[in-house]
Amino acid sequence: NVAINVVLFFTFEHVIGTILCFAFPEIYKTYIMPLFVTSQKELTYQFEHGQIAGITMHYSTNATYLLIGLFTEIFTFTLNKKEVSRRKLIFNYSVIIISMFALLLTGKRAQILGGLLAFAIVSILMNRKKIKKLFKKLLIIIPIISILIIMVSIFVPVVIAPITRTINSIIIGDLFESR
Numbered sequence: 001n002v003a004i005n006v007v008l009f010f011t012f013e014h015v016i017g018t019i020l021c022f023a024f025p026e027i028y029k030t031y032i033m034p035l036f037v038t039s040q041k042e043l044t045y046q047f048e049h050g051q052i053a054g055i056t057m058h059y060s061t062n063a064t065y066l067l068i069g070l071f072t073e074i075f076t077f078t079l080n081k082k083e084v085s086r087r088k089l090i091f092n093y094s095v096i097i098i099s100m101f102a103l104l105l106t107g108k109r110a111q112i113l114g115g116l117l118a119f120a121i122v123s124i125l126m127n128r129k130k131i132k133k134l135f136k137k138l139l140i141i142i143p144i145i146s147i148l149i150i151m152v153s154i155f156v157p158v159v160i161a162p163i164t165r166t167i168n169s170i171i172i173g174d175l176f177e178s179r
Helices: 002-023 025-035 037-048 059-083 086-106 109-126 128-155 157-172
Strands: none
Touching: 002 025, 002 059, 002 086, 025 037, 059 086, 059 109, 086 109, 086 128, 086 157, 109 128, 109 157, 128 157
């Protein structure tokens, strides 16, 4: 429990940092960027291209931290779901949604799509005895999440950027060209 709480604390710190850096770009440029002297040029480029590094020196690092935290939140919540009050349930769902929003703000495709794939594989392995029930849930959850992302993208267009960049890369055929 101590390790989980430490991970969740630092995740929440990065979620807040990511959202605040996005919401208040001048504060980010004035107070956060100068902390990373050797990365100024890269951070500026990333920020101008909708890639939010938050309180780290690279948007990839931020996305990795957020993904680790998101996995911890989801699996801790899933394992303790039956013991949780309604108020705590709403809080946990809210934290997961806000963390996913912060992860989308980073603009990092590999962590977002790779993370979703890893989550799907782990979920299937954990629920292999109840696979039909899992797929029925997914048939409900995936459209809801997709609609939520589309609705949020109307107000915050940058959240859909990693998805559109991935689709464009698939169409052009250069998804793995630089890797």
